[in-house]
Amino acid sequence: MTKRDVVFPPGRQALYEQNRYSPAVKSGGFLFVSGQVGSREDGSPEPELDAQVRRAFQNLNAVLEAAGCTFDDVVDVTVFIVDPQQHFERIREVAREYWGEAPYPNATAVGVTWLYGFQFEIKVVARLPAAV
Numbered sequence: 001m002t003k004r005d006v007v008f009p010p011g012r013q014a015l016y017e018q019n020r021y022s023p024a025v026k027s028g029g030f031l032f033v034s035g036q037v038g039s040r041e042d043g044s045p046e047p048e049l050d051a052q053v054r055r056a057f058q059n060l061n062a063v064l065e066a067a068g069c070t071f072d073d074v075v076d077v078t079v080f081i082v083d084p085q086q087h088f089e090r091i092r093e094v095a096r097e098y099w100g101e102a103p104y105p106n107a108t109a110v111g112v113t114w115l116y117g118f119q120f121e122i123k124v125v126a127r128l129p130a131a132v
Contacts, residue, residue, distance in 0.1 A: 009062035015043050023063045026128060031067045035123040036060040037115065045117050049087060050094050053120050057098040060122055069126045071100050076125040077107040084111040091120055
């Protein structure tokens with residue numbers, strides 16, 4: 001088996017090692033990013049929903065940047081929301097700050113009952129920029 005080509009954002013590698021997963025893996029011209037939540041540097045959740053969503057996008061953007069990507073390179077998005085009936089519209093408003101312009105990536109929203117103390121998680125697949 002080929003060794004995984006893992007991407008780590010600066011400053012958070014210890015959290016990923018502690019939790020035993022990779023933040024992102026490059027494969028076949030794509031970047032597969034693990035779910036990103038609104039966690040602070042110590043791994044604790046931002047307490048307020050808007051701040052948690054913003055932090056999740058900031059954490060996502062740090063992973064994308066470490067791979068030489070931006071959100072414009074994202075082709076597939078999956079979001080997980082605790083109590084989507086209550087939170088979906090608020091999350092959608094905050095996410096617009098990061099979503100960019102059309103054409104948008106395809107997206108799937110999944111309602112869940114538990115996210116380890118978080119209310120929102122986002123995972124993506126991005127196209128890696130062509131090597132120059």
